[in-house]
Amino acid sequence: MKRNSKRFLALFLSVAMTVTPAVLTQAENEDANVQVSVTPTPETEAEKTAVAAESPVQENATAEEENTDTTVTPAAVDASAVKETPAATETPASETTPEVTASPAEESKNEEAEAPQPTAAPETTEEGKTEETDKPETKPEDLNPDGSNMTIDKEDNSAYKMLKIKSSSAELNGDKIKITLNTDGKNYEKLYLGSKEDPDEAKNAAAIVGTENEDGYTFIFEVPASEQVQTFSIVPFSVKNQKWYTNMALKLNVPGMKAPEPTATPEPTAAPEPTATPLPTAAPTQAPAQNEITDAGIKLVKENGDEFVMFVITGSTVKVSEDKYIVTLSTAKQNYDMIYLGSASDSDKEANSIKGVENSAGGYTYTFEVTASKEAQTIAVVPHSKKSQNWYKGILTITVPAVPGYGEAAPTPEPTVSPAPTEAPVETPAPTGTPAPTETPVPSTTPEATTTPEPTATPAPGSCASGIYNITVNSSSSMFRVIDCVLTSKNGKMTAVLTLSGTGYDYLCLGTKEEAAAADSSTWVPYVADANGKYTYEIPVEALDNGIAVAAFSHKNQIWYDRILTFQSSTLNKIGDVQDDPQPDTAPDTTITATPAPTAKPNKKPAATPTPTATPKPDKKPEEESKYESDLSGGTASVNSSTTLADGTYTPDSFSWSGGSGKVSITCNKVTVTNGQAYATIVFSSEYYGYVKANGNKYYGACGGGTSTFTIPVALNQNNTIIGMTTRMSQAHEITYTIYIALKGANDPKKTDKDNPADDNSMLSTGNKKLDDSAPEITGLEYKDETTLEHAKYFKLYHYAKGITLLEVDMTTDTARKPETVDSGKENAKTEAADSQELTGTEKLYMGNVVKYLIVPEGAVIPAGLDKDVIVINQPVESAYVASTDALNILDKLDLTDKVTALGMEKEDCTVDSLTAALEDGSVTFAGKDEDTDYKALVKSQCGISILSSDILPTEEADTEAKENLLKDSAEKYSTLKIPFIVDRSADEKDDNAKAEWEKAYEAIFVTDEEE
Helix, strand or coil, X not given: CHHHHHHHHHHHHHHHHHHCCCCCCCCCCCCCCCXXXXXXXXXXXXXXXXXXXXXXXXXXXXXXXXXXXXXXXXXXXXXXXXXXXXHHHCCCXXXXXXXXXXXXXXXXXXXXXXXXXXXXXXXXXXXXXXXHHHCCXXXXXXXXXXXXXXXXXXXXXXXXXXXXEEEEEEEEECCEEEEEEXXXXXXXXXXXXXXXXXXXXXXXXXCEECEECCCCEEEEEEEECCCCCEEEEEEEEECCCCCECCCCCEEEEECCCCXXXXXXXXXXXXXXXXXXXXXXXXXXXXXXXXXXXCCCCCXXXXXCCCECCCCCEEEEEEEEECCEEXXXXXXXXXXXXXXXXXXXXXXXXXXXXXXXXXXXXXXXXXXXEEECCCCCEEEEEEEEECXXXXXXXXXXXXXXXXXXXXXXXXXXXHHHHCXXXXXXXXXXXXXXXXXXXXXXXXXXXXXXXXXXXXXXXXXXXXXXXXXXXXXXXXXXXXXXXXXEEEEEEECCEXXXXXXXXXXXXXXXXXXXXXXXXXXXXXXXXXXXXXXXXXXXXXXXXXXXXXXXXXXXXXXCCCCEEEEEEEECHHHCXXXXXXXCCXXXXXXXXXXXXXXXXXXXXXXXXXXXXXXXXXXXXXXXXXCCCCEEEECCCCXXXXXXXXXXXXXXXXXXXXXXXXXXXXXXXXEEEEEEEECCEEEEEEEECXXXXXXXXXXXXXXECEEECCEEEEEEECCCCCEEEEEEEECCCCCCEEEEEEEEEECCCCCCCCCCCCCCECCCCCCXXXXXXXXXXXXXXXXXXXXXXXCCCCCCCCEEEEEEHHHCEEEEEECXXXXXXXXXXXXXXXXXXXXXXXXXXXXXXXXXXXXXXXXXXXXXXXXXXXXXXXHHCCEEEECCXXXXXXXXXXXXXXXXXXXXXXXXXXXXXXXXXXXXXXXXXXXXXXXXXXXXXXXXXXXXXXXXXXXXXXXXXXXXXCCCHHHHHHHXXXXXXXXXXXXXXXXXXXXXXXXXXXCHXXXXXXXXXXXXXXXXXXXX
């Protein structure tokens, strides 16, 4: 029994090892304190035989036997046991060495006895493991070449259960791979290729909308072709929650497919090497020019076209090497040690990065290859910060110019001219046959000569025969994806109807963004929504395979963006026939009248957009309240529309609104007072609004001509909640808005400051050209008092009712920034208008001479639309990012460092001991600074405000452009994240007394009434 108890112990441990993988297990016997070492060894046939010969282990051992000494000695092991376990694996036995080595034979026996045991493991694992058993992930190496087994996977490579792929395919389409995914279930209706951290605006603009089928949705989209398996980050849009799923990162593996070499086609045309004979005569001088561009002028630019000032390219070359361009980029600084050609969301950036080599200028030189092309190529670039060791998150691109002469059949025409000498000999035989001279023109008529004109028609590589085609269109921006294109060629002219993946652009215009902004609006091409709600645009196409400059007008940002579209001739697929007009002479006339047609057609739509501004012009005729019925849903409450104004019609002092997506605007230029009740005539810039809920009723208005008009009762000088129902989408939707109508009296306009005038529609009486000498009048707010400042020069504080405070910070005085003035000349005004067109509402506020902040206590309500004129800071502010040492010292003095959750300085630069310790223990995060700010860390810490150093403002003329672009970039990022930021100018004040007064600014931000 003693022997059996030992064997039972070894058996027990061996079984345990099959469930819990370990190489060393310790087991202590109550009396003997035995240490058991289990060492698996390969199983042999001899050992299996020995196991079979062993007698079964007795399990009814008495407690007395179980507690006896279990030390293994040579005597305790019988002959069969010696045969079972090779001597090399045994531990030398002695009374003082209580180790037992379980033989592999016993382990194999136990594994057989406990065979079902391993299958129990998945039952106790987390949900991800059970999903894996339902549908295991498709690893990159296991992908079928046709993509028929693709899955949406989680980060741990297990398949994401909520988005099952029922069937899938991948098909090479030119230099793209066409992906088709059919889902099993209807949990998600849209997909986005990119990071879950990207803003929703980016996701919405580039969303891939699924087509609903019986079992789920079908998603069809394209990705760039690659010989290697590619992994793309993917974000689904929930049908139930109507938002993007960002709880975890998901990915899609796409099989590798070799893209056809686009440059291989032109080479045959250039290959008539017989014609290469004339080349030697002209080629020697042309060869260098056709082989390399020594000063390519390449710049790294942001999506809005501005140069990325933190990565200034000081030199660039492009050199032809067979079918590749070798590109070199040189910088004078070492801000970024690597670059990656591709998207910031790609997971393999480091593996495919291009490392910079230090150059003589003290910067880096990057050398890489791209496919050679006859046209300029726009390539996405992601730089890697040397300091923060992070990849840049935004969208940056370079444009690689085409080397002159590459891929063109320019030498071929010269030989065609040189036949003239060969024609001279032809004239020599002519004397023998006199008619021959008269037949000399005939060669052009001969069928063989007829073939010659056809090549001359082909020199326009960008043309195609008359007909209707599907064609793939490449875009320079991932934010502007063309998912479908129908091209029509007729009378030698081509037009294309483009369908975009998103709905973020109101107009297209041929040319650059500057040309579009300056062009007459009649030349803009508006969108036309198709049956699926997708935006389509009809534009003329000059040539295929040539990049066409197109400007796109963003609905959200209200600015033009540059795009380059390339229509790939290799993807032409004829789907219909078109007959050219019979008379070639009239063909051009027909085409000319046809070309404006697309612009004239949409003109009816743009005319609808301005209509709201023109329609609400007030007249003296009072408006009657719109027809209504009681709203039993309780969507809106009744309003007090009574007023002391006399009956009549009035023009509001100001009108503002908020709510909705921003695609539809609301205007109000007329208020009617009847029997002491105020009625506002509001106009939506869409004819699809069927009713408006207001005052507890449902109002029906007049719809048509691109607008919807309602006259409803309103409470003047306060917020009014209304609900509009639109049928613009596939089904009716109700959207909640807040409107604010300011009206003190028909002839009582808001006061304005002549030296600092406000914009026409501003709710403030002053602009942002200088600090206000006295409190500005703010629509809907009652002024109380001012904080007296005796020394500080760069800020002001004004207080209004409900505890609301206006903070003004001067961003221009005593800096190298060029201040805006009222008396700016016409040229300055044009420049300012062009600059401001590149900025959205909030971003523009940060770029003024003075930035105005409205500090709003918790629970206080501000008039709708006021956030378009000031930066709103909502209290309480519990989490702050501070990148200014001076501001940090002030917060320390005010005992407010507990509000700091992220710093823009390393611990060795931190002047506050408690925060240095917090950086060490991780309770406060280092989030980078300036261009290396880790915005993701700010979002994670729920940052309520960022305080930046005044180093962001230029002090010398030479730094102005770079610093201004850095400020603009910060404004763009913070506006997107809806985190307000302040530039601390306490360090710029003249003396300590002035610096000390900045304590009042930070008290106004961080200290609430309850804390005072």
